[in-house]
Amino acid sequence: MKVPNESRTRGEEEALGEAPGAAGEARALPGEPRRSSLWRDAGHRLAKNKLALGGAALLVILVVASVFGPFFLGQSYFAQDLQLGATPPSAGHWLGTDTLGRDLLARLLYGGRISLAVGLCATAVALTIGVLYGTLSGFLGGKVDALMMRIVDVIFALPFTVFVILLMVLFGQRFVLLFAAIGAVQWLTMARIVRGQVLSLRRMEFIEAAEALGLSKARIIFRHMIPNALGPIIVYATLTVPSVMLLEAFLSFLGLGVQPPMSSWGVLIKEGAETMEEFPWLLIYPGLALALTLFSLNFLGDGLRDALDPRAAKD
Amino acid sequence: MARGGREKNGTAGVSSPLLRVEHLRTSFHTRAGVVRAVDDVSFSIGQGETLGVVGESGSGKSVACYSLLRLIPEPPGRIESGLALFGGLDLLHCSEKELRAIRGDRISMIFQDPMTSLNPYLRIGDQVIEPLLIHRKISPRDAFEAGVAALREVGIQDAAKRMCSYPHEFSGGMRQRVMIALSLITKPELLLADEPTTALDVTVQAQILELIAKMQEERGTAVIFVTHDIGVVSAFCDRVLVMYAGRILESGLTAELFYEPKHPYNQALQRSIPALHRRGAELRTIPGSPPDLMQPIRGCPFAPRCEFAQGKCVTSEIALKEVAPGHATACLRVQLGEIDLTPASVAAE
Numbered sequence: 001m002k003v004p005n006e007s008r009t010r011g012e013e014e015a016l017g018e019a020p021g022a023a024g025e026a027r028a029l030p031g032e033p034r035r036s037s038l039w040r041d042a043g044h045r046l047a048k049n050k051l052a053l054g055g056a057a058l059l060v061i062l063v064v065a066s067v068f069g070p071f072f073l074g075q076s077y078f079a080q081d082l083q084l085g086a087t088p089p090s091a092g093h094w095l096g097t098d099t100l101g102r103d104l105l106a107r108l109l110y111g112g113r114i115s116l117a118v119g120l121c122a123t124a125v126a127l128t129i130g131v132l133y134g135t136l137s138g139f140l141g142g143k144v145d146a147l148m149m150r151i152v153d154v155i156f157a158l159p160f161t162v163f164v165i166l167l168m169v170l171f172g173q174r175f176v177l178l179f180a181a182i183g184a185v186q187w188l189t190m191a192r193i194v195r196g197q198v199l200s201l202r203r204m205e206f207i208e209a210a211e212a213l214g215l216s217k218a219r220i221i222f223r224h225m226i227p228n229a230l231g232p233i234i235v236y237a238t239l240t241v242p243s244v245m246l247l248e249a250f251l252s253f254l255g256l257g258v259q260p261p262m263s264s265w266g267v268l269i270k271e272g273a274e275t276m277e278e279f280p281w282l283l284i285y286p287g288l289a290l291a292l293t294l295f296s297l298n299f300l301g302d303g304l305r306d307a308l309d310p311r312a313a314k315d
Numbered sequence: 316m317a318r319g320g321r322e323k324n325g326t327a328g329v330s331s332p333l334l335r336v337e338h339l340r341t342s343f344h345t346r347a348g349v350v351r352a353v354d355d356v357s358f359s360i361g362q363g364e365t366l367g368v369v370g371e372s373g374s375g376k377s378v379a380c381y382s383l384l385r386l387i388p389e390p391p392g393r394i395e396s397g398l399a400l401f402g403g404l405d406l407l408h409c410s411e412k413e414l415r416a417i418r419g420d421r422i423s424m425i426f427q428d429p430m431t432s433l434n435p436y437l438r439i440g441d442q443v444i445e446p447l448l449i450h451r452k453i454s455p456r457d458a459f460e461a462g463v464a465a466l467r468e469v470g471i472q473d474a475a476k477r478m479c480s481y482p483h484e485f486s487g488g489m490r491q492r493v494m495i496a497l498s499l500i501t502k503p504e505l506l507l508a509d510e511p512t513t514a515l516d517v518t519v520q521a522q523i524l525e526l527i528a529k530m531q532e533e534r535g536t537a538v539i540f541v542t543h544d545i546g547v548v549s550a551f552c553d554r555v556l557v558m559y560a561g562r563i564l565e566s567g568l569t570a571e572l573f574y575e576p577k578h579p580y581n582q583a584l585q586r587s588i589p590a591l592h593r594r595g596a597e598l599r600t601i602p603g604s605p606p607d608l609m610q611p612i613r614g615c616p617f618a619p620r621c622e623f624a625q626g627k628c629v630t631s632e633i634a635l636k637e638v639a640p641g642h643a644t645a646c647l648r649v650q651l652g653e654i655d656l657t658p659a660s661v662a663a664e
Contacts (some may be wrong), residue, residue, distance in 0.1 A: 041438075142390055203388075205432040209494075212384055212426075213419030213446050227436040310436060310481040 045307040052303020055296035062293055066112030075103040077110040078261035086279045096281045098271065104282065107263045108289060114264040116293070118178060118248045119241045125183035126244075127237050130190025135221055135229075137191065138198030149195065156188050164256055178257055182244050193236055197229035231305045238301030242294045265290045332359035333504055333537050334383070339397035339407070341375075341382045344390060348609040352378040354561035356397075357635070362504065363535040367552030367569065369545055369584075373605060375561035376541045380507050382407070383539075384418055401505070420450040423498035427510040429490035433482040439466075440478030443497045450501055465496040469526060488519035492526065499530055506531070506538045512547065524551055545588060549573055554641075557581050560606050560616035563635055567642035576656045577644035580617045615647065623654050 046052055070077070075093070081101030089096040095104040137148040164181045171177055201207055201224075210220050249266020251257035258264050265286050272283030341353040353375040360366045370376045381387050383399050383406055399406040401422070404413060418424075423446075426432040433442055443465055444458040453461070459478065466474035469492040482490060491511060498506060508527065512520040528551060531538055540552055548555050548569065555572050557565040557580065565578040576582040583601045603620035606612055614629040615621070621628070628647055636650050637643045648654045 205426050205428055206434045208386060209424070209426055209432045210434070210445075211418070212386055212424040213497075214415040214417070214449055215419075215445070216415065219449075224434050224437075228434070308436075311483045 041310065042304070042307040046303055049303040049307065051299045052307070055299030055303065058292060058296040059300065062112065062289070062296075063116055066109050066116055069109040070106060070113075073103075073106055073109065075106040077102060077106040077263065079103075086275070086282070088279075088281055095285050096279075098282055099275060099279070102261075104268075104285060107268060108265070108286060111263040111265050111268050111286070112289060114258055114262065115245050115248065115266065115290070118182065118264070119245045119293070122179050122182040122186060122244045123237055123240045125179065126186035126190050126240055127233070129183070130187035131194050131226065131229075131233060133187065134191035134194025134196075135198050135225060138195040138202060139217070139221055139225070141199075141202065145195070149192075152188050152191055155184070160185055161254070164251060168256055175258070178248065178251065181251075182247050185247075186240055186244060190233070190236060190240070193232055194229055197232060198225055201225050201228055227308070230308050234301050234305045234308070238297045241297050242290075245290065245293075333362045333364075333401070335359040335398070335400045336379075336383070337398040337400075339379060339382060339399065340395040341378050341387060341392060342395055343392050350608045352392075352561050352608060353382060354612075356558075356561070356563055358556055358563065358566065360505070360537050360539060363531070363537055364554065365531065365538045365540060365552045367548035367555040368539060368541045368558060369543060369548050369555060370558035371543055371605065373608070374558040376543075376558045377509050378561075379558070380424075380509050380539060380541050383507065384422060384424065385414060386424075416450070419446045419498075419503075420501045421503050422505045422507065423501065423503040424507040424509065425491070425494050425498050425511045428514045429487050429494055430514065432494055433490055435482050437481075438478065439480050439482065439485070439493055442482075443478070443493060443500060446497065446501045461500060462496075465500045466493070468530070469493070469496040470522075471496075487515055488523065491515060491519075491523050495523070495526060495530065499534065499536065502534055503536060506536050507541075508538055509541045510543070511540075513542070513544070520547075527551075545584060557584070560612060561608060562616060562645065563643075564617065564645045565643065566635070567639075571639070571642050575639070575642070577638055577642060577649050578617075578646045579621045579623050579654075579656065582656045583620075615645065623648055 079102065081097070084097055084101035086099045086101075087093065087097045093103050093105065095108065097103055098107065133148065133152075137145045140148075163185070167177050167181050207220060207224060210224050215223075245266060248257050248264060249270060252264060252267045253270055258267060260267075268286035269283065269290065272279075272286055276283045336359065337357045339353055339356045340351070343350040343352055356375070356379055358366070368376045368379065378387065378392075382394055382397075385394065385407065387394065394407055397407055401417070404417070406414065406417070433439070440459065440462050444455075444462040447453050447458045447461055448455070462478055463474045466477060471477055471489065471492055482493075485493065494511075506527075511527070512523050515523060524547065527538065530536065540548070542548060552569050554567065555569050556563050557572070557578065559580055565572065565576070565581045567577070572581065573585065576585065580601075586599045587601060589598055601620055606616050606619070614627075614631060615624070615633050618624040618628040623646075625648065631647065633645050633647045633650075635643045635645045638650055644650065646654075649656065
């Protein structure tokens with residue numbers, strides 16, 4: 001798509017771009033043509049990407065449903081009805097009930113709170129630490145870089161489960177620790193990716209040029225380096241969310257994550273998988289929720305990456 | 316306004332140089348050894364002057380240029396010694412903060428490859444006005460206006476609209492124009508141009524050279540022009556330094572350097588310009604290759620390739636010495652008056 005557009009004649013482009021170009025100028029004139037041009041342009045490009053917008057919308061719906069849904073549902077996620085047992089979806093229980101007769105929809109929504117919170121928060125934590133750490137390491141270079149990366153290697157080498165168990169034993173079984181434990185592991189890869197990007201950017205001429213113009217280090221990092229490294233960062237972040245959700249399921253399976261009667265999507269999927277043959281809906285709906293989340297994240301991530309790259313703009 | 320604040324007294328050019336560099340030594344400490352990229356280089360440049368620095372790849376011309384703004388990656392690079400006095404401040408030893416205040420404001424730089432010296436993620440406009448935003452107290456709106464004016468000045472059509480374009484929408488020549496606009500927007504006193512036309516077509520090259528010359532004339536900016544293209548130097552520079560193996564072998568006014576070469580290396584360089592050869596004649600080259608800068612060099616670095624070399628060229632230390640007014644050479648035999656070199660243009664007849 002991009003290549004033919006590139007070769008489109010200047011005149012045509014000019015003619016096409018006439019109105020938006022003038023509008024863009026008017027936008028840029030008053031006030032702040034500096035800070036946010038990248039983000040604003042990215043916003044415009046993102047707005048044109050239907051798939052990404054759809055992903056974002058779906059994500060919002062899932063979040064809103066998980067946060068507010070339980071208030072309106074009128075079903076409790078822990079009330080058991082052993083007489084009822086597992087029933088397929090019906091008017092009373094829209095998504096059916098599990099083997100203990102608990103309403104699946106309620107469990108799904110409550111579980112969504114946990115899963116989405118873990119997924120998004122842990123990723124945000126990993127993203128922040130990883131990007132800052134990696135950028136700093138790559139930018140400072142030399143001995144500092146070597147030291148910082150050895151620290152990453154050491155943490156990487158710790159067996160994850162042992163690490164989490166250690167945390168739980170030391171600080172008691174608290175939900176916050178789940179974030180801490182997952183975040184502590186996930187930022188490592190992010191830091192490595194960002195460092196690699198920064199290292200290659202470090203010797204690019206435009207970074208040298210920025211230095212020759214008298215820019216401060218902070219300005220070079222935040223204005224010139226991080227935007228150029230955003231593509232891989234975003235892609236990796238969208239991959240981190242699902243892996244974090246699955247990690248949470250794994251920890252819960254070991255009894256280190258959320259405890260019954262609380263649930264999360266990971267826990268529901270695990271339970272559903274055990275009784276898959278008799279009660280398939282117990283696997284299908286939680287699986288669907290997770291899959292939808294991952295899809296929308298991927299579409300959104302893809303869209304964001306494209307939107308942030310001005311070279312992919314004209315279409 | 317702050318921008319017009321600094322007055323330039325163009326007449327004081329020769330007596331008080333704008334920048335004086337003394338005994339600059341820069342080396343790179345690699346695993347294989349120490350590379351002496353710039354070895355005891357001294358020169359000065361007056362206000363509004365154009366100084367050409369020529370030499371082949373690896374002669375230290377770019378490193379010397381980068382050293383002035385301390386843009387050498389450290390490590391492995393290190394500025395071992397020297398002074399670079401610019402308006403009373405030693406650029407090589409001042410604080411990082413003082414240096415940042417000078418970079419991009421009073422001394423700017425243009426780079427070799429315009430395709431990679433602009434940030435692909437930022438609009439042209441944002442990049443052009445960045446030096447203003449850093450170095451001046453100026454409102455974004457005024458900066459934007461200044462940016463449009465700067466782009467217009469370097470011959471970019473429809474400048475106001477182009478401010479919102481991204482670098483990939485520009486051709487190489489246009490980008491170099493943007494770089495020039497960007498580096499001159501603060502009206503610097505000195506412009507370091509590191510092979511600014513090497514990556515461009517010949518026709519575009521001429522336009523860019525003309526543009527730099529025009530801007531320089533209008534603003535009285537001094538330019539240090541680093542290049543390996545002798546033709547460019549002869550057309551463009553007031554004075555020329557010929558560098559080889561990290562040292563200056565000859566320096567003088569452009570015309571004198573071409574018509575009265577005082578160093579065999581300079582002469583050999585000129586002879587190897589293809590344009591001066593008769594059609595069908597074999598292209599002349601300089602036999603041998605430049606010395607390994609990791610080994611200490613005694614005497615003249617060019618001696619192993621020099622047709623006039625004698626034993627004393629290798630055994631004695633040779634300094635750059637003036638042999639005619641304003642014309643200095645590091646050739647011992649020329650200094651002693653033993654040989655007289657003919658200019659390449661005559662030799663080609």
